Amino acid sequence: MLNSRAVPTALTLIAGLLLASQAVAQAFPVKPIRFVVGFPPGGATDTVTRAIAPKMSEALGQPVMVENNGGASGLIASQLVARSAPDGYTILLNTTGGHLIRPFVEKDTPLDPLRDFTAITQLIESVFAIAANPVTGPKSLEDLVEQARRYPGKLAYGTAGLGTETHLLMETIGQIIKGPMQVVPYKGGGPAVNDLLGGQIPLVTQPVVTFLQHARAGKVRILAVILPKRWETLPDVPTVTEIIPGFVKPAGGAGVWGPAKIPPPIALRLQGAMAFALKDPLVSDGLKAQGQIPVGNTPTEFAEALRQSSALFGQMVKAAGLKAE
Numbered sequence: 001m002l003n004s005r006a007v008p009t010a011l012t013l014i015a016g017l018l019l020a021s022q023a024v025a026q027a028f029p030v031k032p033i034r035f036v037v038g039f040p041p042g043g044a045t046d047t048v049t050r051a052i053a054p055k056m057s058e059a060l061g062q063p064v065m066v067e068n069n070g071g072a073s074g075l076i077a078s079q080l081v082a083r084s085a086p087d088g089y090t091i092l093l094n095t096t097g098g099h100l101i102r103p104f105v106e107k108d109t110p111l112d113p114l115r116d117f118t119a120i121t122q123l124i125e126s127v128f129a130i131a132a133n134p135v136t137g138p139k140s141l142e143d144l145v146e147q148a149r150r151y152p153g154k155l156a157y158g159t160a161g162l163g164t165e166t167h168l169l170m171e172t173i174g175q176i177i178k179g180p181m182q183v184v185p186y187k188g189g190g191p192a193v194n195d196l197l198g199g200q201i202p203l204v205t206q207p208v209v210t211f212l213q214h215a216r217a218g219k220v221r222i223l224a225v226i227l228p229k230r231w232e233t234l235p236d237v238p239t240v241t242e243i244i245p246g247f248v249k250p251a252g253g254a255g256v257w258g259p260a261k262i263p264p265p266i267a268l269r270l271q272g273a274m275a276f277a278l279k280d281p282l283v284s285d286g287l288k289a290q291g292q293i294p295v296g297n298t299p300t301e302f303a304e305a306l307r308q309s310s311a312l313f314g315q316m317v318k319a320a321g322l323k324a325e
Helices: 006-027 044-060 072-082 096-105 141-150 165-177 189-198 209-216 264-279 281-289 299-319
Strands: 033-037 064-068 090-095 117-126 128-132 156-159 182-185 203-207 221-226 254-259 292-294
Touching (some): 033 044, 033 072, 044 064, 044 117, 072 090, 072 096, 072 117, 090 096, 090 117, 096 165, 096 254, 096 299, 117 299, 128 141, 128 165, 128 209, 141 165, 141 221, 156 189, 165 182, 165 203, 165 299, 189 209, 264 299
Parallel strands (some): 033 064, 156 182, 156 203
Antiparallel strands (some): 090 254, 117 254, 128 203, 128 221
C-alpha cells in the first residue's frame, strides 16, 4: 500500500511530468519536419503529401520537407522512420492497407505495424470501386452476386496483384456471398483497367478515380463503391454493404506514423497541423477530385482503427488462402 505521506510527492511528480510534456509540445517544433514518403515522386501518396505539406508548415511555423524514399513497397521508408528518434521530427506517409497487410503476407518482416510506430492520423480514405465491362461484365452488384453464386469460381476479376487490398476485399465479398470468384492478378492497376476496357476481363477493382473518365464515356460501368456510405461524387452508385450486408471494410487510404514512443502531445500537435491542412478548400477539393476523402482523425482514433483493421486484414488473408512468403 502507498504510504499516505508519499501521495503528495507522487502527485507532485505526476503533475511535473505532465507540465513538462505540455511544455515540450508547446515548444515543438523548433526545426524542420522530415516527411518521408515510401514511394517515388508523382504517385498518389506523393501527391497527397505535397498537397498538405505547405499548410502543415503554416500551422507548425517550420518547414515540412517531403522526402521520397521508395523501395520494397514502402518498407525502406518504414524502416527509416521506425529507427529514427521519437521526437516528432521524422514522420512517415504510407498506405494504410500496405502498412497493415505486410506481416500477414511476408515472412520475417522486420517491423510490427502496431508496436513499432506511433499512429498520428489517417490522412485520407481512398474510394475503391468495383467496375465492369458494359458488354461482358455483370450489369449490377446484384447481378455479380447472382453470377458468382451460379457459377462458382468462374467469374473473373482483375486486381493489381495477390495480397493487395483490392484482392483481399474481393475475396471477402466472395466468402460472404458464398460465391467464390477467380482472381486475375496484374502487375499494377493500369494493365488491369486496359484489359477491362478491351473486354478481356469482366471485372476490375481499383481506386475509383481510374474509372471515372471511362465511366462518363460509357466504356465501363461502376457497380459499387467500397465505403461505409455512398460517395458524394457518385450518389447513385450503391456501397457494397447496401447489397451485401455483413461486409466491413478495414481502414484504407493513407496514414501518417512516427517511430514508437513519440510523446502524445507532440503526436497531437502533428495531427492538428494535418487536420488544419485538410480543412483548406484547395487541399480538400483537390483530394476529393482524386477520389480521396479527407479524414484527419486523432492519434487515439487512428490507433484504434488500426488495431481493428489489422485483425480484419489477418482474417481476410487467411480466408483468401494466402501464406506468408
